[in-house]
Amino acid sequence: MNLRLGNLLSPFRIIVFSYIAAMFLFSLLLYLPVSAQPGVNVSYTEALFTSVSAVSVTGLTVVNVSETYSAAGVFFLAAAIQLGGIGVMTLGTFVWMVLGRKIPLSQRMLIMVDQNQIAFSGLVSLMRGILLVALMIEIIGALVLGTYFLSYFDTAFEAYYQGAFGALSAFTNAGFDVTGESLIPFADDYFVQLVNILLIFAGAIGFPVLMELKAYFASKDRSFRFSLFTKVTTATYFIVFAIGVIGLWIFEKNAYYEGFSWHKQLFFSLFNSATARSGGLATMDVSQLTLASLLFLSALMIIGASPSSVGGGIRTTTLAVMFLTIKSFAMGRRDVKVFGREIHEEDRQKAFIVLSAFVVGLFLAIILVSAFEHSSELELMAIIFEVSSAFGTCGLSMGITSSLTLPSKITLMMLMLIGRVGLVAFLFSIRGKEKQSRYKYPTERIIIG
Amino acid sequence: MNLRLGNLLSPFRIIVFSYIAAMFLFSLLLYLPVSAQPGVNVSYTEALFTSVSAVSVTGLTVVNVSETYSAAGVFFLAAAIQLGGIGVMTLGTFVWMVLGRKIPLSQRMLIMVDQNQIAFSGLVSLMRGILLVALMIEIIGALVLGTYFLSYFDTAFEAYYQGAFGALSAFTNAGFDVTGESLIPFADDYFVQLVNILLIFAGAIGFPVLMELKAYFASKDRSFRFSLFTKVTTATYFIVFAIGVIGLWIFEKNAYYEGFSWHKQLFFSLFNSATARSGGLATMDVSQLTLASLLFLSALMIIGASPSSVGGGIRTTTLAVMFLTIKSFAMGRRDVKVFGREIHEEDRQKAFIVLSAFVVGLFLAIILVSAFEHSSELELMAIIFEVSSAFGTCGLSMGITSSLTLPSKITLMMLMLIGRVGLVAFLFSIRGKEKQSRYKYPTERIIIG
Numbered sequence: 085m086n087l088r089l090g091n092l093l094s095p096f097r098i099i100v101f102s103y104i105a106a107m108f109l110f111s112l113l114l115y116l117p118v119s120a121q122p123g124v125n126v127s128y129t130e131a132l133f134t135s136v137s138a139v140s141v142t143g144l145t146v147v148n149v150s151e152t153y154s155a156a157g158v159f160f161l162a163a164a165i166q167l168g169g170i171g172v173m174t175l176g177t178f179v180w181m182v183l184g185r186k187i188p189l190s191q192r193m194l195i196m197v198d199q200n201q202i203a204f205s206g207l208v209s210l211m212r213g214i215l216l217v218a219l220m221i222e223i224i225g226a227l228v229l230g231t232y233f234l235s236y237f238d239t240a241f242e243a244y245y246q247g248a249f250g251a252l253s254a255f256t257n258a259g260f261d262v263t264g265e266s267l268i269p270f271a272d273d274y275f276v277q278l279v280n281i282l283l284i285f286a287g288a289i290g291f292p293v294l295m296e297l298k299a300y301f302a303s304k305d306r307s308f309r310f311s312l313f314t315k316v317t318t319a320t321y322f323i324v325f326a327i328g329v330i331g332l333w334i335f336e337k338n339a340y341y342e343g344f345s346w347h348k349q350l351f352f353s354l355f356n357s358a359t360a361r362s363g364g365l366a367t368m369d370v371s372q373l374t375l376a377s378l379l380f381l382s383a384l385m386i387i388g389a390s391p392s393s394v395g396g397g398i399r400t401t402t403l404a405v406m407f408l409t410i411k412s413f414a415m416g417r418r419d420v421k422v423f424g425r426e427i428h429e430e431d432r433q434k435a436f437i438v439l440s441a442f443v444v445g446l447f448l449a450i451i452l453v454s455a456f457e458h459s460s461e462l463e464l465m466a467i468i469f470e471v472s473s474a475f476g477t478c479g480l481s482m483g484i485t486s487s488l489t490l491p492s493k494i495t496l497m498m499l500m501l502i503g504r505v506g507l508v509a510f511l512f513s514i515r516g517k518e519k520q521s522r523y524k525y526p527t528e529r530i531i532i533g
Numbered sequence: 534m535n536l537r538l539g540n541l542l543s544p545f546r547i548i549v550f551s552y553i554a555a556m557f558l559f560s561l562l563l564y565l566p567v568s569a570q571p572g573v574n575v576s577y578t579e580a581l582f583t584s585v586s587a588v589s590v591t592g593l594t595v596v597n598v599s600e601t602y603s604a605a606g607v608f609f610l611a612a613a614i615q616l617g618g619i620g621v622m623t624l625g626t627f628v629w630m631v632l633g634r635k636i637p638l639s640q641r642m643l644i645m646v647d648q649n650q651i652a653f654s655g656l657v658s659l660m661r662g663i664l665l666v667a668l669m670i671e672i673i674g675a676l677v678l679g680t681y682f683l684s685y686f687d688t689a690f691e692a693y694y695q696g697a698f699g700a701l702s703a704f705t706n707a708g709f710d711v712t713g714e715s716l717i718p719f720a721d722d723y724f725v726q727l728v729n730i731l732l733i734f735a736g737a738i739g740f741p742v743l744m745e746l747k748a749y750f751a752s753k754d755r756s757f758r759f760s761l762f763t764k765v766t767t768a769t770y771f772i773v774f775a776i777g778v779i780g781l782w783i784f785e786k787n788a789y790y791e792g793f794s795w796h797k798q799l800f801f802s803l804f805n806s807a808t809a810r811s812g813g814l815a816t817m818d819v820s821q822l823t824l825a826s827l828l829f830l831s832a833l834m835i836i837g838a839s840p841s842s843v844g845g846g847i848r849t850t851t852l853a854v855m856f857l858t859i860k861s862f863a864m865g866r867r868d869v870k871v872f873g874r875e876i877h878e879e880d881r882q883k884a885f886i887v888l889s890a891f892v893v894g895l896f897l898a899i900i901l902v903s904a905f906e907h908s909s910e911l912e913l914m915a916i917i918f919e920v921s922s923a924f925g926t927c928g929l930s931m932g933i934t935s936s937l938t939l940p941s942k943i944t945l946m947m948l949m950l951i952g953r954v955g956l957v958a959f960l961f962s963i964r965g966k967e968k969q970s971r972y973k974y975p976t977e978r979i980i981i982g
């Protein structure tokens with residue numbers, strides 16, 4: 085192993101260490117007595133778990149935020165969410181930028197890697213664009229929700245406070261709440277739900293898609309062409325969303341939905357399908373759903389959102405490449421085509437790696453937590469749900485997180501970190517520089533499957 | 534779609550249809566009144582399930598074989614197992630061979646495909662070799678077990694009958710039993726367990742490995758080189774076996790194993806690790822194990838045995854390629870090397886397809902069965918276990934199979950069929966001839982993970 089500094093500080097390692105550093109920093113801030121409500125004692129484990137959950141924009145909690153944290157605590161939490169959502173590196177570089185320093189190439193590379201971009205070009209303007217779009221969406225969301233909340237809350241301050249935190253939490257797909265019970269109070273308010281769904285979409289669809297949409301509407305000539313990435317990820321995102329809505333309705337129409345009006349059934353399905361794809365907000369107690377729905381939601385949480393978004397999971401493009409590869413193979417083709425383009429062999433291999441590592445990690449985590457919780461005899465479904473939620477940085481919960489043992493909580497924190505960094509970046513952070521093999525071995529075929 | 538006969542009758546389709554035909558044929562034979570014990574009524578669903586389970590050498594049962602089937606029924610069952618284990622096509626061609634007819638190339642291709650072989654050469658001698666080795670192992674196993682059983686059973690006939698069926702069931706990894714309670718009566722007889730473990734190994738390690746071992750011992754010069762396939766599959770098979778033994782011991786030492794002697798703990802671990810990899814025989818009621826062990830056993834059943842063996846699962850080589858690819862990626866290498874050879878890019882792609890299709894199929898099946906069994910409120914663990922067992926053609930059971938609803942039973946039958954045929958062959962059977970693309974699209978990179 086080469087231990088020179090240049091190797092140790094590969095861009096991916098810096099990103100992973102930045103996330104870890106941010107998680108520990110905010111754990112200390114959230115552990116400060118001033119962060120807690122008067123009379124509430126926050127243990128360091130609780131502070132660390134909350135911080136990891138916030139920086140990874142997951143939203144799993146071991147405490148009730150509104151009952152536990154003071155105004156200062158909520159402010160730290162919001163800062164951690166904003167930092168995690170927009171990306172530690174992106175924000176750091178933004179600070180660099182506004183300080184007026186020229187960004188060196190090595191720094192640009194960091195952002196490229198964090199937002200998972202492939203092309204170097206226009207990086208600085210891309211950064212600025214991301215931040216502007218993100219802040220604009222959050223501010224509009226805060227104003228819309230805050231104004232609407234005037235009829236819900238006693239004071240204008242409380243309404244806009246709830247609106248601002250809600251918009252931040254929805255757009256960054258963080259899934260935290262200061263209402264004390266997520267969006268359950270709005271279970272019959274379809275306007276609030278629609279705004280939240282749109283904010284979740286905006287965060288989860290991926291920054292490159294937002295930037296291309298902006299470019300599309302800004303460009304005057306009609307020759308603007310969306311990238312293959314935007315087409316694949318958007319199509320996959322909404323196809324899975326639609327399957328989610330239909331699936332949940334089928335599994336619940338004779339169960340939890342029994343006796344509900346059609347629009348209530350529709351909105352529970354819409355909201356749960358949207359929120360499972362990394363949002364983490366809830367309009368109902370999900371543990372009331374059938375076993376099939378809970379498994380289905382776990383699958384949606386594992387699939388997750390777009391790459392280069394605030395969401396997690398194996399990501400849409402991995403799922404798309406999986407299905408396209410199976411389809412090509414079943415049709416007797418060697419190449420994988422979609423939208424008039426061919427998927428690069430290296431991207432297929434990355435998808436294989438992400439899927440393999442995710443499946444192995446998920447299985448290991450479920451078995452480990454089952455072993456750690458042996459004495460508490462938790463239901464397997466709750467364990468699978470919580471692990472999927474952590475690894476997919478979703479934050480939906482069947483309510484067992486706070487009662488887990490410490491080793492299980494550590495497992496969930498590890499999953500949230502890796503889930504937020506992304507498996508490709510995480511594996512990249514382990515490795516040194518790409519090695520060109522100095523010698524080649526002969527290739528020999530083996531039997532597969 | 535081209536509907537000419539040549540296309541419809543692609544080798545892979547013939548194989549899939551042969552398995553299906555064999556399953557229906559034996560379902561009729563097992564449905565005959567003469568097959569049942571006097572006074573026992575076998576429903577057609579039970580006969581079909583038993584037949585599918587036997588031809589796919591899975592071993593899941595909805596009836597107790599020894600209490601349900603007459604001597605004729607057991608004979609049909611044994612025939613179905615033998616046919617499934619050695620391969621419908623292999624046996625068919627053997628018949629062809631002994632009838633003295635020259636085997637046309639198109640027939641040879643069928644066997645190649647069924648046993649998943651890549652090289653054409655020496656196919657007929659390979660066939661003969663497979664059959665001879667298989668029969669020899671079964672006969673030796675039957676003689677050893679039968680002779681040993683003389684002290685267990687009242688008559689020599691019963692002892693050798695039990696020995697012959699036991700050896701057949703163990704070597705083909707069928708997992709059926711005529712004792713009425715699998716190998717539970719031999720829970721303290723380590724000799725019987727060892728013989729069974731060795732027979733399970735012999736069947737699950739793959740016919741190419743057995744043939745190479747035979748060639749190795751037959752060859753006089755010391756330059757004999759084992760193929761990459763044999764090295765990879767054997768190493769993976771036994772590494773996973775060892776991990777299985779250790780894992781089960783860790784998960785059970787303070788639970789089910791509590792108070793057992795060290796050798797009893799060792800043999801429960803050895804046997805369960807071996808039998809989960811497609812064997813399906815049991816020396817204990819597995820539903821007594823902890824949640825962690827049951828999940829771990831499910832993982833072992835999903836991993837399964839070698840390709841071109843009597844076992845199922847994603848197979849050892851898929852697992853090996855998964856881990857080798859992750860390792861290469863994490864180490865910054867593009868090529869995947871092992872044992873001084875390079876894994877072919879196409880084999881890596883096949884591994885990706887097998888993993889993707891298996892994960893999707895497994896998840897779908899678990900959700901479907903959960904939905905079908907909604908009213909019966911079965912435990913999720915039992916559903917996951919039974920589905921993994923069917924898809925991996927393992928046959929271990931937590932005892933719920935017979936109480937499942939018809940749609941769930943049909944789901945399990947489909948899984949057993951696809952699991953036995955293998956995902957690569959199954960997908961090949963869908964497709965027509967390999968199509969050379971007439972045009973190429975430009976390649977465009979996307980963001981993965």
Ligand SMILES: [K+]
Nearest residue numbers: 142257364478
């Ligand atoms: K989230």
Ligand SMILES: [K+]
Nearest residue numbers: 591706813927
């Ligand atoms: K079996």
